[in-house]
Amino acid sequence: MNAEKIFTxxxxxxxxTSILLSCGENANHSTTVKNITELNEAIQKAQPGEVITxxxxxxxxxxxxxxxxxxxxxxxxxxxxxxxxxxxEGQSNLSLSGEYLEVSGLIFRNGFTPSSEVISFRTSEKExxxxxxxxxxxxxxxxNIERYDVDxxxxxxxxxxxxxxxxxxxxxxxxxxxxxxxxxxxxxxxNHIIEYNYFGPRQVLASNGxxxxxxxTSHYSLTNSITLVxxxxxxxxxxxxxxxxxxxxxxxxxxxxxxxxxxxxxxxHGKYTLVEGNYFLGGGKPNTGGIRVINEYQIxxxxxxQGLTGYRFRGPLVIMNxxxxxxxxxxxxxxxxxxxxxxxxxxxxxxxxxxxDEERSAVPIGTTFASNIFxxxxxxxxFVVYDDISGIAFQNNFINEEITPPLDNGFKQVSFELTxxxxxxxxxxxxxxxxxxxxxxxxxxxxxxxxxxxxxxxGNEVTxxxxxxxxxxxxxxxxxxxxxxxxxxxxxxxxNGKEYLLTKDVLIPHVLTIKAKRGEKPMILxxxxxxxxxxxxxxLSLENLEFNGSQSPDQPGNSVVSTSKYAMNKNYKxxxxxxxxxxxxxxxxxxxxxxxxSTMADSVLIENSDFKNITGNILSMARETDDLxxxxxxxxxxxxSRFEKIGGMVAYIYRGGTDESTFGPIVRLxxxxxxxVGNDKRNKAAASLKFHGVQNxxxxxxxxxxxxxxxxxxxxxxxxxxxxxxxxxxxxxxVHNRKAFNTENIQLVN
Numbered sequence: 204m205n206a207e208k209i210f211t212x213x214x215x216x217x218x219x220t221s222i223l224l225s226c227g228e229n230a231n232h233s234t235t236v237k238n239i240t241e242l243n244e245a246i247q248k249a250q251p252g253e254v255i256t257x258x259x260x261x262x263x264x265x266x267x268x269x270x271x272x273x274x275x276x277x278x279x280x281x282x283x284x285x286x287x288x289x290x291x292e293g294q295s296n297l298s299l300s301g302e303y304l305e306v307s308g309l310i311f312r313n314g315f316t317p318s319s320e321v322i323s324f325r326t327s328e329k330e331x332x333x334x335x336x337x338x339x340x341x342x343x344x345x346x347n348i349e350r351y352d353v354d355x356x357x358x359x360x361x362x363x364x365x366x367x368x369x370x371x372x373x374x375x376x377x378x379x380x381x382x383x384x385x386x387x388x389x390x391x392x393x394n395h396i397i398e399y400n401y402f403g404p405r406q407v408l409a410s411n412g413x414x415x416x417x418x419x420t421s422h423y424s425l426t427n428s429i430t431l432v433x434x435x436x437x438x439x440x441x442x443x444x445x446x447x448x449x450x451x452x453x454x455x456x457x458x459x460x461x462x463x464x465x466x467x468x469x470x471x472h473g474k475y476t477l478v479e480g481n482y483f484l485g486g487g488k489p490n491t492g493g494i495r496v497i498n499e500y501q502i503x504x505x506x507x508x509q510g511l512t513g514y515r516f517r518g519p520l521v522i523m524n525x526x527x528x529x530x531x532x533x534x535x536x537x538x539x540x541x542x543x544x545x546x547x548x549x550x551x552x553x554x555x556x557x558x559x560d561e562e563r564s565a566v567p568i569g570t571t572f573a574s575n576i577f578x579x580x581x582x583x584x585x586f587v588v589y590d591d592i593s594g595i596a597f598q599n600n601f602i603n604e605e606i607t608p609p610l611d612n613g614f615k616q617v618s619f620e621l622t623x624x625x626x627x628x629x630x631x632x633x634x635x636x637x638x639x640x641x642x643x644x645x646x647x648x649x650x651x652x653x654x655x656x657x658x659x660x661x662g663n664e665v666t667x668x669x670x671x672x673x674x675x676x677x678x679x680x681x682x683x684x685x686x687x688x689x690x691x692x693x694x695x696x697x698x699n700g701k702e703y704l705l706t707k708d709v710l711i712p713h714v715l716t717i718k719a720k721r722g723e724k725p726m727i728l729x730x731x732x733x734x735x736x737x738x739x740x741x742x743l744s745l746e747n748l749e750f751n752g753s754q755s756p757d758q759p760g761n762s763v764v765s766t767s768k769y770a771m772n773k774n775y776k777x778x779x780x781x782x783x784x785x786x787x788x789x790x791x792x793x794x795x796x797x798x799x800x801s802t803m804a805d806s807v808l809i810e811n812s813d814f815k816n817i818t819g820n821i822l823s824m825a826r827e828t829d830d831l832x833x834x835x836x837x838x839x840x841x842x843x844s845r846f847e848k849i850g851g852m853v854a855y856i857y858r859g860g861t862d863e864s865t866f867g868p869i870v871r872l873x874x875x876x877x878x879x880v881g882n883d884k885r886n887k888a889a890a891s892l893k894f895h896g897v898q899n900x901x902x903x904x905x906x907x908x909x910x911x912x913x914x915x916x917x918x919x920x921x922x923x924x925x926x927x928x929x930x931x932x933x934x935x936x937x938v939h940n941r942k943a944f945n946t947e948n949i950q951l952v953n
Contacts (some may be wrong), residue, residue, distance in 0.1 A: 232250075232252065232253055232254065233253075233254040233255075233256055234253070234254070234255050234256065235256040235257075235258055235284065236255060236256065236257060236258065237258045239262075239265050239267075242255070242257070242265075242267065243268075246268070246269055246270065246271065246281075249271045249279045250279075251272070251273045251274045251276075251277035251278070251279065251303075252273070252277035252278075252279070253271075253273075253279050253280070254280045254282060255279070255280065255281045255282070256282055256283070256284050257281070257282070257283055257284060257289045257309070258284050258289075259283070259284045259285055259288040259289055260288070260289070260290070261290045261292055262289065262290065262291050262292070262295070263292045263293040263295070263314075264292075264293035264294050264295060264314075265291065265293075265295045266295060266296050266297075266298075266317070266318075267281075267291075267295075267296070267297040267298070268298055268299075268326050269281050269297065269298065269299040269300075269304060269306065269326075270299070270300050270301050270326055270330065271301045271302075271304060272301045272302045272303070273301075273302060273303035273304060273305075274302075274303055275303055275334070277303075278303040278304060278305045278335075278336075279301075279303065279304050279305070280304075280305045280306075280307070281299075281304070281305070281306045281307075282305075282306070282307050282308050283307070283308030283309055285308075286307070286308040286339060286655070286656075286657045287308075287310065287655075287657040287658060289308060289309055289310065290310050290311075290312055290313075291309055291310065291311045291312075291314075292311075292312060292313040292314045293313070293314040294314055294315065294316070294317040295311070295314055295316070295317075296316040296317065296318055296320060296321050296322070296323070297309070297321070297322050297323070298320075298322075298323040298324075298325060298326045299323070299324060299325075299326065299332045299335060299337075300324075300325050300326040300327070300330040300331055300332050300361075301330075301332060301333075301335070302332075302333055302334055302335070303334045303335060304332060304335040304336075305335065305336045305337075305338070306322075306336070306337045306338075306340065307337070307338045307339040307340060308339050308340065309340045309341070310340070310341040310343065310658070311340075311341065311342045311343070311345040312341075312342075312343045312344065312345060313345075314345060315345055315346055315347040315348070315354065315376075316345070316347075316354050318354075319353070319354050319355060319358075320354065320355045320356070320357070320358045321342055321345055321354070321355070321356045321357065322337060322340070322342070322356065322357045322358070323357075323358045323360070324337075324358065324359045324360045324361050324364055325358075325360040325361065328387075331360045331361035331362075331387075331389055331390065332360065332361045332364060333361040333362050333363055333364065334362075334363045334364070335361070335364050335365075336364065336365040336366075336367070337357075337364075337365075337366050337367075337369065338365070338366075338367045338368045338369065339368050339369065339655045339656065339657070340369045340370075340655065341369065341370045341371075341372070341654075341655050341658045342356050342357070342369075342370070342371045342372070342374075343370070343371075343372045343373060343403075343658075344372065344373040344374075344375065345374075346373070346374055346375035346376045346772050347376040347772065348376075348739075348769075348770060348772055349376065349770045349772070349801065350375060350376050350377065350408070350770055350771065350772040350801050350803070351376070351377050351410065351770075351801055351833070352376055352377065353376070353377045353378040353412060354376065354378045355378050355379050355380075355381075355382050356371055356374055356378075356379075356380050356381060357369075357371070357380070357381040357382070358381075358382050358384055359381070359382070359383045359384065359393075359395055359397075360384050360387075360389075360390045361389065361390055361393065362389070362390065362392070362393045362394060362395075363393065363394050363395070364393070364395050364396075365395070365396045365397075365398075366381070366395070366396070366397045366398075366400065367396070367397070367398045367399045367400065368399045368400065368653070368654060368655060368656070369400045369401070369654065369655060370400070370401040370403060370654035370655045370658050370660070371400070371401070371402055371403060372401075372403030372404065372660075372661050373403060373404055373405070373406070373661065374405050374442070375405075375406060375772040375773055376772050377408060377410060377412040377413065378412055379412070379414045379415070379416070379417045379448075380402065380405065380414070380415045380416065380440075380442075381397070381400075381402075381415070381416050381417075382416075382417045382418075383395060383397075383417070383418040383419065383428060383430050383451075384419075384420075385419050385420070385423040385426050385428055385451055386420075386422075386423065391423070391426050391427060391428065392427045392428070392429050393428060393429065393430060394429050394430070394431075395428075395430045395431070396430075396431050396433075397416075397430065397431070397432045397433075397435065398431070398432070398433045398434050398435065399434050399435065399648070399652070399653045399654075400435045400436075400653060400654060401435075401436050401438065401650065401653045401654025401655075401660060402415050402416070402435060402436065402437045402438065402440055403438050403439075403440075403654075403660065403661040404438055404439040404440065404441075404661050404664075405439070405440045405441060405442040406441065406442070406773075406774045406803075406805070407441050407442065407443075407465070407774065407803070407805060407837050407865075407867070408442045408443055408803075408865075409803050409827075409833055409834050409835070409837065409865055409867060410443070410831065410832060410833040410862075410864070410865065411443060411831075411832055411862050411864035411865070412443070412864075413442025413443035413864070414442060414443060414445050414446070414447070414448045415437060415440040415442060415446050415447065416432065416446070416447045416448070417445075417447070417448040417449075417450060418430050418432075418448075418449055418450060418451050418454050418473075419449070419450035419451030419472065419473060420450050421450060421472055421531045421532040422531060423450070423451055424450050424451060424452075424472030424473050424531055425452060425472075425473070425474070425531075426451050426452060427451065427452045427453045428451035428452065428453065428454050428473075429452075429453045429454065430451075430454045430455075431454075431455050431457070432447070432454065432455065432456045432457070432459065433455070433456075433457045433458050433459065434457075434458045434459065434647060434648045434652075434653070435459045435460075435648070435653060436459070436460045436462070436648060436649075436650050436653045436654070437459065437460065437461045437462065437464050438462050438463075438464075438650065438660070438661065439462065439463050439464060439661075440461075440464045440466065441464060441465035441466060441490075442466070443466060443864045443865055444466050444467065444469070444492075444516055444517055444863070444864045444865065444866065445466060445467065445469040445471060445864065446461065446464050446466035446467060446468060446469075446492075447467075447468040447469060448469055448471050449468075449469065449470045449471060449472070449473055449476055450471050450472040450473055451472070451473045452473040452474045452475050452476075453473075453474075453475045453476075454473070454476055454477075455476075455477045455479070456468060456476070456477070456478045456479070456481060457477070457478075457479050457480050457481070458479075458480045458481065458647035458648060459481045459482075459647070459648075460481070460482045460484070460646055460647065460648055460649075460650075461481065461482070461483045461484065461493075462484050462486075462650075463484065463485060463486050463488045463491055464483075464491060464492070465488070465489070465490040465491055465492065465513070465517070466490075466492050466513075466517060467492040467493055467494060467495040467513070467516070467517060467518075467521065468481065468483075468493070468494050468495070469494075469495040469497070470494075470495065470496055470497050470498055470501050471495075471497060472497070472498060472531070472535070473498060474498055474499045474500045474501070475499075475500045475501070476498075476501045476502070477502045477504070478494055478501070478502065478503045478504070478506060479502070479503075479504045479505055479506065480504075480505050480506065480647060481494075481506045481507075481647075482506070482507045482508075482509075482628075482646055482647065483506070483507070483508040483509070483511060483519070484509055484510065485508075485509065485510040485511035485512060485513075485519075485550070486510050487510045487512060487549075488510075488512065489512055489513075490512065490513045490514075490517055490866060491510070491511045491512055491513055491517075492511060492513035492516075492517040492518060492519060492521075493506075493508045493511050493513075493518065493519035493520055493521075493547075493550070494506065494508075494519075494520055494521070495516060495518075495521040495523065495557075496520075496521065496522045496523065496537055496540060496542065497523045497525065497534055497535060497537060498525075498535040498536075498537065498538075498540075499535065499536070499537070499538040499539055499540065500538070500539050500540060501537070501540040501541070502540070502541045502543075503520075503540075503541065503542045503543070503545060504541065504542075504543050504544050504545070505543075505544045505545065505640075505641055506545045506546075507545070507546045507548075507628065507644060508520070508545070508546065508547045508548070508550050509547075509548045509549060509550070509628065509629060510548070510549050510550070511547075511550040511551065512550075512551050512552075513551070513552065514551065514552045514554075515552070515554065515557065515866070515921060516554070516557060516558065516863065516866075517866060518551070518552040518553060518554040518557070518587075519547055519550035519551070519552065519553060520542070520545070520547060520550075520553045520554070521553075521554040521557050522537055522542070522554065522555050522556065522557065522567055522570070522572075522595070523537060523556075523557050523558050523563070523567075524536075524537075524556045524557065524558050524559045524560075524563040524564065524565060524566055524567070524589070524590055525537060525563060525565040525567075526562055526563055526564075526565060527564060527565045529565075533562075534558065534563055536565035536566075536567070536568070537567035537568070537570055538567070538568055538569050538570070539568075539569040539570065540567070540569075540570045540571075541570070541571050541573075542570070542571070542572045542573075542575065543571065543572075543573045543574050543575065543639075544573075544574045544575065544639045544640055544641050545575045545576070546575070546576045546578075546630075546631065546639075546641060546644070547575070547576065547577045547578070547579070547585075548578050548579065548621065548629045548630075548631075549578070549579045549580075549581050549629070550577075550579060550585065551579075551581065551582045551585055552582075552585060552587055553577070553585050553586045553587065554587050554589070555567075555586065555587065555588045555589065555590075555592050555595070555609060556588060556589040556590030556591065556592060557587075557589055558589070559589040559590035564590075566590050566591045566592070566593075566594055567592070567594050567595050568594035569594065570594060570595045570596070571595070571596045571598065572595050572596065572597045572598070572600065572613070573596070573597070573598040573599055573600065573613075574598070574599050574600065574638065574639035574640065575600045575601070575639065576600070576601045576602075576631050576635055576639060576641075577600070577601070577602045577603070577606060578602075578603050578619060578620075578621055578629075578631055579603065579605075579606060580603070580605055580619060583605050583606055583607060584606075584607045585606060586607070586608065586609035588609050592609065592610070596613070597609075597610065597612060597613025597614065598613050599613070599615070599638070599639075600613055600614045600615070601614070601615050601616075601617050601631075601635055601638065601639070602614050602615070602616055602617070603616065603617060603618065603619035603620075604616045604617070604618060604619065605619065617635065620632050624644070624645070625645075626645050626646045628644060628645070628646070630644055665691045665692045665713070665714045666692065666714065667692070667694075667714060667716045667742070667744040667776075667778065668692070668694050668716050668744070669692035669714075670690055670691070670692035670693045670694070671690075671693055671694070672693075672694045672695075672696045673685055673688070673689060673693055673694065673695050673696065674696050674698075675695050675696065675697050675698075675703075676698065676701075677697075677698050677701030677702055677703055677725070678703070678704070679703075679704045679705075679706060680704070680705060680706060680707055681703060682695065682697075682703055682705060682709060682717065682727070683705060683707055683709050686709055686710070686711065686712075686715065689713075689715055690713070691713035691714045691715075692713075692714050692715075693715060693716070694715075694716040694717075694718060695715065695716065695717045695718070696718060696719065696720070697717065697718065697719045697725040697727075697748070698719070698725055699719050699720060699722040699723045699724070699725060700722070700723035700724075700725060701725045701726075702725070702726050702728070703725060703726070703727045703728070704728050704729070704730070704754065705727070705728070705729040705730065705731060705734060706729075706730045706731070707731065708731055708733070708736060709734065709735050709736065710735075710736050710738050710741075711735055711736065711737045711738060711741035711742070711743050712738050712740060712741050713740055713741055713742075714741070714742045714776075715741070715742070715743055715744070716743075716744040716745075716746065717743070717744070717745055717746075717748065718744070718745070718746035718747055718748065719746070719747040719748060720747065721747060721781075722747075724747055724748055724749040724782075724783060725748060725749065726748075726749045726750075726751055727748060727749065727750050727751075728750075728751055728752075728753065728754040728755075729754060729755055729763075730754050730755065730756065731755075731756070732755070732756055732758070732760065732761050732762070733761065733762045733763070733764065733765040733797070734750065734762075734763045734764065735763070735764045735765075736764075736765050736766070736767060737764065737765070737766050737767065737775050737777070738767050738771075739767055739769075739771040739772065739773050740773045741775055742775045742776040742777065743764065743775075743776075743777055743778070744776075744777075744778040744779075744780070745778070745779050745780070745782055746778075746779075746780045746781060746782070747780070747781050747782070748782050748783075749782065749783040749784075749785075750763050750782065750783070750784045750785070750787075751785055751786050752785075752786050752787035752788060752789055752793055753786055753789070755787070755789050755793070756789070756790075757789050757790055758789075758790050759790045759791050759792045759793075760790075760792050760793075760794075760797075761787070761789070761790065761792075761793045761794070761819075762793070762794040762795065762796065762797035762819075763784065763787070763794075763795050763796070764777065764795065764796050764797070765796070765797040765798070765799075766797070766798045766799050766802045767799065767802070768799050769799075769801075770800070770801035770802070771801065771802045771803070774803045774804065774805045774837075775802070775803075775804055775805065776804065776805055776806050776807075776808075777796065777804060777806075777807045777808070778806075778807075778808040778810075779808065779809045779810065779812050780808070780810045780811060780812065781810070781811045781812060782812045782813075783812070783813045783815075784812070784813070784814045784815070784817070785813075785814075785815045785816055785817075786815075786816050786817075787816070787817040787818060787819065788816050788817065788818050790818070791818045791819070791850070791883075791885060792818060792819045792851070792885065793817060793818045793819045794817075794819035794820045794821070794823065794851070795814065795817065795819075795820070795821045795822065796821070796822050796823075796824075797823070798823070798824055798826055798835055799826060800826040800827065801826075802826070802835060803834075803835060803836070803837070804824070804835065804836040804837065805837050805838065806836075806837065806838040806839075806840070807822065807824075807836055807838070807839045807840070808839075808840045808841075809821075809822075809840070809841045809842075809844050810840070810841075810842050810843055810844065811842070811843040811844060812844045812845075813844065813845045813847075814844070814845070814846045814847070814849060814853075815845075815846075815847045815848055816847070816848045817848070817849050817850065817851075818850040818851070818883065819850060819851045820849075820851035820852050820853070820854075820855060821846065821849060821851075821852070821853045821854065822839070822852075822853065822854045822855070823851070823852065823854075823855045824836045824839075824854070824855065824856050824857070825855045825856065825857035825893075825895070826857075827857065827858075827859075828857060828859060829859070829860075830859035830860035831859070831860045831862060832858065832859070832860040832861070832862025832863075832864060832865055833858070833860075834856070834857060834858035834865075834867060834868055834896070835856075835857075836856060836867070836868050837867040837868060837869065838867065838868065838869045838870075838871075839854065839856065839868060839869070839870045839871070840870075840871045840873075841853070841854065841871070841872050841873070841875055842871070842872070842873040842874055842875065843873070843874050843875065844875045844876075845875065845876045845878070846875070846876065846877050846878065846880050847876075847878040847879060847880075848878070848879045848880075849877075849879070849880040849881065849891075850881075850882070850883030850885065850886065851881065851883060851885070851886050852880070852881055852886060852888060852890055852891060852892055852893055852911075853877060853880055853881075853891060853892050854870075854892045854893075854894070855888065855890075855892070855893045855895075856868050856870060856893070856894050856895065856896075856897055857895045857896060858895065858896030858897065858898070858918070859895065859896055859918070860896075860918075861918070861919045863919065866898050866899070867898060867899075868896075868897050868898065868899075869897075869898065869899040869900075870894060870897050870899070870900045870901070870902075871901050872892075872901070872902040872903070872905055873901075873902075873903050873904060873905070874903075874904045874905065875905050875906075876905070876906045876907075876908070877891050877892070877905070877906070877907045877908070877910050878907075878908045878909065878910065879908070879909045879910060880892075880907075880910040880911065881910055881911030882909075882910070882911055886911065888914060889911050889912075889914075890911050890912060890913065890914035890938065891907060891910040891911045891912065891913060891934070892913050892914070893913075893914040893915075893916070894914070894915055894916070895916040895918070896916065896917075896918040896922075897915075897922065897924070898922045898923070899922065899923045899924075900915075900922070900923065900924040900925065900926075900944070901925050901927075902925070902926045902927070902929060903925075903926075903927045903928055903929070904927070904928045904929070905929045905930075906929070906930045906932070907929070907930065907931045907932065907934040908932045908933060908934065909932070909933045909934065910934045911934070911935070912931075912934060912935035912936060912937060912938050913926075913931075913937050913938070914937075914938040914939070915937060915938070915939040915940070915944060916939070916940050917939065917940060917941055917943045917944065922943070922944075924943070924944035924945065925944065925945045925946075925947075926944060926945070926946045926947075926949060927946070927947045927948060928947070928948045929948075929949055929950070930949075930950045930952060931949070931950065931951050931952065932952040932953075933952070933953060934951075936951060
């Protein structure tokens with residue numbers, strides 16, 4: 204090699220090294236930004252390999268638009284300076300578009316999105332994100348204050364995106380927590396991966412639109428999404444019936460854990476869905492569900508279900524009827540699907556041909572139900588058959604000897620045998636597991652292994668009486684002062700036999716108990732229109748107290764307790780035990796509990812209490828009258844109580860419309876008396892109690908005397924209504940719109 208060639212090669216090597224070093228420097232280049240102006244400038248200049256670092260602190264009222272084109276080897280990254288120390292608050296959101304972008308370490312809290320999405324994988328309808336990733340981010344109670352205003356926390360568009368190791372906790376307003384959108388061709392056949400995320404608690408919404416995860420919509424139900432959802436933890440996600448709503452084709456749900464979720468993984472639309480190796484742990488909690496099968500070519504394989512108690516569409520395993528020639532938004536027939544190798548332990552209500560009616564008349568066909576194990580001593584008849592199941596081939600299924608099979612063939616009865624393993628799973632014998640080819644049963648993921656590692660998982664909610672007692676001396680506004688000093692879960696302990704006067708509004712901002720010890724009850728009076736007002740985030744328990752309305756303003760519309768007049772996106776509880784409430788009669792329409800629209804009680808309890816001489820209603824929870832399936836209380840229990848001379852109704856519960864996404868309200872009336880109730884001329888319902896659209900009603904061992912009748916208005920959803928051992932003396936017969944309720948030992952006495 205001559206000197207000239209050596210010189211040329213040396214120069215080439217130096218230039219190439221310089222270029223590579225330059226690229227390496229660019230790949231490691233980091234810019235720290237401290238405000239939105241610096242952030243926007245950094246994004247505009249960013250090249251492949253750039254790291255844009257958001258400085259620690261609170262970023263308020265910002266809309267981050269993250270656009271750029273990285274490469275597979277050198278993505279553009281937007282990260283927190285320190286994970287857990289960068290907070291996005293106020294009316295803020297994040298959108299990203301381009302190629303090979305990564306976002307990590309952000310916490311969204313104390314606010315809500317000003318648009319329809321908190322994190323969006325697009326910056327405009329045509330500018331989408333591809334090959335991009337969002338990880339180690341948190342969205343915690345970043346909820347619109349109007350509970351029925353709709354927004355989505357995460358919307359994934361484009362293709363080949365990954366959403367992993369994120370935490371989404373306490374979405375309280377209407378709208379999907381995470382949605383995969385297929386509304387343009389560029390977002391279809393997307394191959395997204397959603398994995399290792401923590402989907403934290405989602406309260407009962409009492410409306411459609413409370414899904415935790417949705418892939419597609421009815422309009423794109425026959426479109427391939429090809430999205431993989433694996434190794435996620437769904438913790439007490441109970442927004443509505445559909446915890447996961449699959450509405451597109453060729454999606455896979457694998458290795459996910461569902462813990463005490465009041466709903467199901469629902470194959471609502473779409474074909475070729477694979478649901479495999481998921482674990483559903485109900486813990487015996489009410490309304491916990493499993494898997495609902497609809498549509499064609501679905502596979503449900505090797506899933507484990509334990510302690511699920513849901514019924515009808517919320518059962519542990521549900522195979523639906525379809526609508527012949529179904530439109531896109533209804534129910535396609537179950538065709539050529541496989542339900543194989545699943546284990547159900549202590550689960551109720553396996554529903555076959557669920558939803559059968561005049562419209563949903565297409566029974567499942569070409570479907571196999573094989574090598575499944577059912578072990579239970581809790582319910583000896585767990586199978587509920589609504590229609591013709593001849594189109595389902597039952598083969599080699601195992602049930603314990605105490606269970607009644609749905610038909611004679613296809614089920615083998617074996618001895619009840621369960622062994623608890625180190626994960627707390629109750630498992631059949633190893634021989635049975637081999638029979639159905641279910642190998643190595645264990646939780647595929649733990650709560651600790653998912654979500655943002657730096658952020659705590661949601662703990663148990665604060666309960667009544669869980670914290671300290673605070674002694675409250677008798678006097679004027681001493682209760683008000685004690686409330687101001689209290690913390691969530693505290694107990695205000697009043698003096699027996701003493702008098703407490705309120706001259707100012709008492710706002711209940713958190714979970715609080717006001718009580719006295721057993722003995723002579725302290726009396727509470729108020730000069731305000733309401734004794735107590737439950738604010739957003741508040742819950743109230745009253746115990747061993749006496750309330751009297753003699754000091755209340757001489758005006759209509761007073762109440763002892765009211766909710767906020769404004770929308771409450773946090774559900775509340777209201778308990779009354781061993782209380783006496785009398786002489787709420789200073790003027791007409793004096794209610795015990797008065798609620799307002801867009802408020803929701805998880806539970807209301809009245810137990811061992813006496814109500815006398817009241818001009819208004821005890822509980823009127825009928826503010827959602829738009830007939831959209833919304834309502835104001837999930838569960839009402841009245842027991843061992845007496846109501847005398849009540850001008851209005853003891854309870855008025857309303858749930859209108861035909862929506863099937865929710866299964867409340869649930870009402871229980873036990874061992875109570877209703878004497879001269881509902882006779883006031885202002886009681887337009889002319890009822891002592893009125894239940895409109897209640898989905899689960901039990902009235903037992905109750906007595907009516909000289910009262911307005913009980914009024915039942917039964918709507919859709921196959922409501923369960925039972926009335927047992929009740930006496931109606933000088934009270935009209937039960938008023939109803941249709942005789943679809945059960946009665947036993949009912950006496951009418953004139």
